[in-house]
Amino acid sequence: MLKSAIDHKAIQFEFAKKTFLSFIEERKHFIPYLRPEKTPVLCMDLDGIKRRYIELKYHFSKFNVYYAVKANDHERIIKSLAELGSHFEVASSQELSKVLQAGVSPNRIISSNPVKPPDFIEYCKEVGMDRFAVDSYTEIDKIAAVMKRARVYVRVVVPNEGSDWPLSKKFGVDLDTAIDLLEYAREKNLIPYGITFHVGSQCNNFRNWFIGIRTAAELWERARMRGLKLQMLNIGGGIPVKYSYEALSIEDIAYYVKGLMQKFFPILPHELQMEPGRGIVGDQGMMICRVIGKAKRGEDNWLYIDTGVFNGLAEALGGIRYAFYLDKEGELKEWTIGGVSCDSMDVVARNVALPEPEVGDYLYILSAGAYTTVYAAPFNGFPVPEVIFPQG
Ligand SMILES: Cc1ncc(COP(=O)(O)O)c(C=O)c1O
Known part of the structure; x- marks a missing residue:
């Protein structure tokens, strides 16, 4: 009734x-x-975007924020974030070129798309950008054919339940494959650099971060046992915004992630990265x-x-x-x-x-x-x- x-x-x-x-x-x-x-x-709202970046930096104080340009690649947004010292995540030559034009140094740029067009990898080499996500042998071969000693990080699959825009079906590998890929990268004269995952875009489920960080920690340890010295952990994007329903807050997610980092990574990786898109501009x-x-x-x-x-x-x-x-x-x-x-x-x-x-x-x-x-x-x-x- x-x-x-x-x-x-x-x-x-x-x-x-x-x-x-x-x-x-x-x-x-x-x-x-x-x-x-x-x-x-x-x-x-450009000022709102800047405030959001500052809010993320404040709450995720140990992380470098790599803005995922795909969310909104407008020059004014890239320029404003660049002026604040943001890092950037790009997937294509056009995105990379826009970020470089904003005066961003290539060492503040990564590409986390696990499958990249060969001409994009060539362009990255030309401009001196050398950090790439991988989740297949083919991708490692492609990068190794163009660049020596490029830094590669492997994308592991984590559940995307409770994320309104899931991303786990197309990309990501299990732990056994991930460790083999990192070893393969070393054999190919690339630098096994780190681990990434994506909890799914518009993620309103804390548990996805839990599984992601726990999985990454397990892989980190297995890599160490095999003599691979990883340097970087990237926790992807996924920060949600309010649509026709409320969303988890940045503060709450950051608090939760901080707890997970203390539990699973008592020694922090050399660099911690996150790559929010929606959470900055949405x-x-x-x-x-x-x-x-x-x-x-x-x-x-x-x-x-x-x-x-x-x-x-x-x-x-x-x-x-x-x-x-x-x-x-x-x-x-x-x-x-x-x-x-x-x-x-x-x-x-x-x-x-x-x-x-x-x-x-x-x-x-x-x-x-x-x-x-x-x-x-x-x-x-x-x-x-x-x-x-x-x-x-
Ligand atoms: C590799 C990668 N990183 C970051 C993002 C940004 O995710 P979000 O907009 O959920 O923060 C995406 C989104 O598709 C992605 O594919």
Whole structure:
């Protein structure tokens, strides 16, 4: 009986409204930008990104933060983080080139993509960047063919349960393979440098860090027994942000990770790395789009917007549940939000509680700072969101 009395639509809309209002309250200088003439627009808060980096450095004080450029590769973000002394994680020649252009020294850059295009490895050699993740013999062969004495770190697989964007199916190896790979790297005249894992992006499960660090410690010890002197542990990304639900805080994750490090690594590796992407930029951006249509299909209320999964909201396809806010009052209904293209896969969200929208209304999509514009393409001729940085 109690259950049916709960107004899920009101709870959902209130959550989105509160998130929107507190986002704007902390960024009053965004107010003049809330009704842009041209949409879609991604409004990013550069100062917020800097504060987030500083917060991470403060709580993870023993770690070097390598910003995962893939989350949002905008030059202004890279430049601002570079000025604060951030390190960077890149996957491609283009990302590497952007980071170098921001004046970052190659010894502050790593590449943790376990499978890299050969021409990217060549480019790394050319610029003097020599630290790479691996999880296969082929990758070690590829690197060894280009560079002598490059430093390689092995990616071990850890569970990604409770992570909204799991990454463990495509990459990572078990402990036995990992130790063999490190030995193989040594035979190939590379430097067995360290260990990495990824708990899955948007990770809301402490246990993944527990298994990751415990697994890394076991591998570290096995490597030591085989005479391999590793130097570096990289705990990947995974720091979550608030979408249509709360997320673990940086402070809590850092506290937990610190405890795990004390338990499993009484002697700390020479370098500790983390490579957050979403956790730095995710909730520092808001997408503004407009309603372009409405329809009733059977029982379903459809609402169509001028962006979609192809031009900014790709993660909606794989489990990210954005919070949507419409600045109106009135009875709440549940809506299916369709993207702008004519592809029927282009559905951004279902069961979204909103007051009745009208064509032309602005719809605000919170926490759209990560993995949006970097995925966007002008499919069907619809523009990718313009990125703006309102200044306070
Ligand atoms: C190798 C690697 N490192 C770091 C990241 C960043 O992860 P997140 O955005 O969850 O912090 C990713 C994300 O895909 C990744 O693949």
